[in-house]
Amino acid sequence: MTSIDVRELRKTYGSVRAVDGVTCTVEPGRVTGFLGPNGAGKSSTMRIALGLDRPTAGRVTIGGRPYRAATRPLRLVGALLDAGAASGARTAQDHLRCLAYSNDLPLGRVAAVLAETGLETVARRRVGTFSLGMRQRLGVAAALLGDPPVLMLDEPTNGLDPEGIIWIRDLMRQLAAEGRTVLVSSHLMSETARTADHLIVLGRGRLLADTSMAAFIAEHSSSRVWLRTTEPERLRDLLTAAGLAGSPNGDGRWQVDGASAAQIGALAAAQGLPLLELTDDQASLEEAYLKLTASATEYASAPAAAKGT
C-alpha cells in the first residue's frame, strides 16, 4: 500500500521555521486529519510532498519514492491545494482535459470526475464564473482524475455549503474505506472529528501529536462529570471525603472535575444519595486540540525568546 513518509523534514522561509524536524507516516486505509494553527506548517508539508517547495532538510516520500520520480504523478497522488488555483479563463472541462493529457489519462475520466463531483451541468462554463464552492468541487475533481491511491486535501470544506460538506465527508470516508491514503488538513474541529480516524497535529512547525482520534481526545482532555441531586449539602460532604471538588453552576447542576460517572455513581449509591442526573462530559476534539496547542505555544516560545529571536 502507498503511505506518505515524512522524515526529519525542515523548511525555513528566510528566518521563519515553517517546518521544524517533522517525522511522521500517513497510513493507507484511514482518513488522517492534519491539524494545527495557521502557519503551523501543514500546507508547507503538503507542498514539499508534491515537490512544489524544496525542503531545507529531510524528505517526503510517497510509496517509498519522491513524488518527482513518479512517471504519472496524477495516478499516484491527487491533491487539492488551493481552490482558486485553476485558471479562470478556461472551462472546467478544458481545465481537466489539460491535466488528463499531461498524464496520458483517458478523457473518459474527465466526464467521470465531473459527474462524481456534481459539475456535469457547468462543465462548459468558464471557471472564472464559478462560486468558491464550485471551484472547490473542481479541485476535488482534479484530485480524483487519476484515480490515485493517495489523496492530499488542503482545507477541502472551504466555501462548501452544508450539503457539500456532507458530500466531501462521505467521499473521504469512502476513499479511505477503499484502502486509499487520505490526508486532509482542516481548521474546522467538529468537521475533522466526524471524518478523521487518525490525527497528526503540528504547532509552530513541530509534530505535537500523531495518534488515533480517540486516544488524542482521551489524552488531552480532563475528565469531568455533570450531576444533579436533591441534597447538595450531603453531596459536598461526600465529595470532600472522597478527595474531589465539586462546584454548583447555578442552575442546580454540579460539575465535578477529575471524576468519572462510574466513580460518582458508586459513591452516591453507597451513601444513599439521590441523583437526578449523572453524565460524563464528552470532551470534544476542539477542547483537546486547544489544550494541546496552547501548551505547545508556551513551550515553543520560551526557547525562541531565550535565543533573542
Added chain:
Amino acid sequence: MTVTSVLRSEWAKVHTVHAPLISLACVLLTTVGISALACATYSPDDAADDFDPVFYSFFGLSFGQLAALCFGVLVVTGEYKGGALSISLAAVPRRGLLYGCKLAVIGGLGLTVGLVTGFASFLGGQALLGDRGVGLGEEGALRAALGCGLYLGLIAVLAAGVATLLRGPVAALGLLIPVLTFVQPVLGATSAVYDVTRFLPDAAGQSILHATPEQGLGPWTGLAVLALWTAALAVAGWSALERRDA
C-alpha cells in the same frame, strides 16, 4: 509522462484560452495591415536612392512584434496567476519538461503565424508598391519572408523566458516593450551608440528583413544574435523555475 503528452497538454492550455489566440491574430493583422498601409501610401517622389522595397513591406513588424511579445508573456503568466502553476507542476513535476514543452508550443505557434505574416506582408506590400515592387525571386526577398517568421517565433520565446523570470505580465511587458521597441530607434541615431544597439535582439534580428543590409549585422548573423539572446533568456527562465519554490 512523455514529451508528446506534455506537448499535447501545453497545446491544449494555449488554445483553450482566448487571450493568447487574440494576440496571435494581432501579430498577423497588425503587421500585414500596417505594412500594407505604408506601401499603399508610399510616394515614389520621396524615394531615397537606397530605397529597399523588401524591408519596406515589413514596416508593420515593429508594431506586430508587440503582439508577439504579449503572446509569449500571456501564455506563461496565465499560469502564474492565482497559483495555477502549482496544479501544472503537480501534474508534471519535471519542471524542465514542462517548461521545454511550453516554450516549444509558444515557439511553434509564433513561427507558424510568423511565416504566414511574413509572406502575406511581403506579397501584399509588393503588390501595393506597384512598379517599385519586387517579386519573391528578388535577392533577399525569400530570406526576408522566412526570416520574419523566425524572428516572430524567437521573439515570442524570448518574451516567455523573461516572463518566467519575472513571473508577472506587467513587469515582463514593462521591461520588454521599451527595450525592444524604443532603445534602438531612439538611441541608435548616433553611430557610437549604434555600434552597441545593433546587438539588441530587435535590431539584430531585423537585419534579416533587408535585401542588402549595408549597415548593421549581416542577415543570418543578426538572426543568430537574436537566437543567442532568446537562448540565454530561455535558460535564465528555466533556471529560475527549477530553483524557486512554486
